[in-house]
Amino acid sequence: MEPKLGDxxxxxxSLTGLTDWIEGQVIDVEHNxxxxxxxxxxxxxxxxxxxQSKYFKIA
Structure with missing residues (x-):
């Protein structure tokens, strides 16, 4: 399922380099x-x- 702006x-x-999962609002979706x-x-x-989308999950 492709996320929408605002989701x-x-x-x-592993993407952020921080210790915890970070929650945020989708501001852009690009088909690269x-x-x-x-x-x-x-x-x-x-x-x-x-x-890449493999580093994200729905909150």
Missing amino acids: MMKVNP PFMGLVISIKDNLGRIFFG
Whole structure:
């Protein structure tokens, strides 16, 4: 299932380099021909994380 703008998702610590899953709101969904589906989220601290969809799950 492809996320929509405004959906809440969590990003894997292996992508963020942090210890916990980070929850944020989807701000961009891109169909990249080389990377596949790329998702960008913004957390409540204003940090933006983006990467392949395999690093994200629905919150």
